[in-house]
Amino acid sequence: MGESEPTLDELIDLIRRFAQERDWEQFNKPAALAVSASIEMGELLELFQWKTDEDVENGLQDADFKEALAGEIADVLVYLLRICDKAGIDPVDAIVKKMKKNVEKYPVENWKGRAPSKFNRSE
Ligand SMILES: [Mg+2]
Structure with a gap:
C-alpha cells in the first residue's frame, strides 16, 4: 500500500493480514463473520435509536457523531469484505x-x- 488511498483489493488484503497475524483465520468462518456483521449493523442502528430525522440531520453536523457513524460503517464493511474474501466473491x-x-x-x-x-x- 503506497501513499495514495488503498484500492479495494488492498483493503481486502489489509483485513486478511490483520486476521492472519493474530491467528484469527480459524475464527473467520463465513457464518461467524455474518453474525459479526449483523452485530456491528446493530451498533450502527443504535446511533439512530430514538432520533428524529431532525436529530440525525443535526448529528451529521457533529464531528463526534460522524466519527462514531464512520466507525460503525467501517466495522460492517470490514466484516462484509472478510466474508467476500473467505467466500471467493468479488x-x-x-x-x-x-x-x-x-x-x-x-x-x-x-x-x-x-x-x-x-x-x-x-x-
Ligand atoms: Mg462497532
Missing part, C-alpha cells in the same frame, strides 16, 4: 450485478419518487 462484481438487477426491478418510469416497499407496488 464485491465490486457482486454490486455491479445487483445494481443491474435493481435497475430492471425498479424501472424509473414506475418508481421515480416512490419508496421501494413491497407494500408500494403499482399492480
Whole structure:
C-alpha cells in the first residue's frame, strides 16, 4: 500500500493480514463473520435509536457523531469484505450485478419518487 488511498483489493488484503497475524483465520468462518456483521449493523442502528430525522440531520453536523457513524460503517464493511474474501466473491462484481438487477426491478418510469416497499407496488 503506497501513499495514495488503498484500492479495494488492498483493503481486502489489509483485513486478511490483520486476521492472519493474530491467528484469527480459524475464527473467520463465513457464518461467524455474518453474525459479526449483523452485530456491528446493530451498533450502527443504535446511533439512530430514538432520533428524529431532525436529530440525525443535526448529528451529521457533529464531528463526534460522524466519527462514531464512520466507525460503525467501517466495522460492517470490514466484516462484509472478510466474508467476500473467505467466500471467493468479488464485491465490486457482486454490486455491479445487483445494481443491474435493481435497475430492471425498479424501472424509473414506475418508481421515480416512490419508496421501494413491497407494500408500494403499482399492480
Ligand atoms: Mg462497532
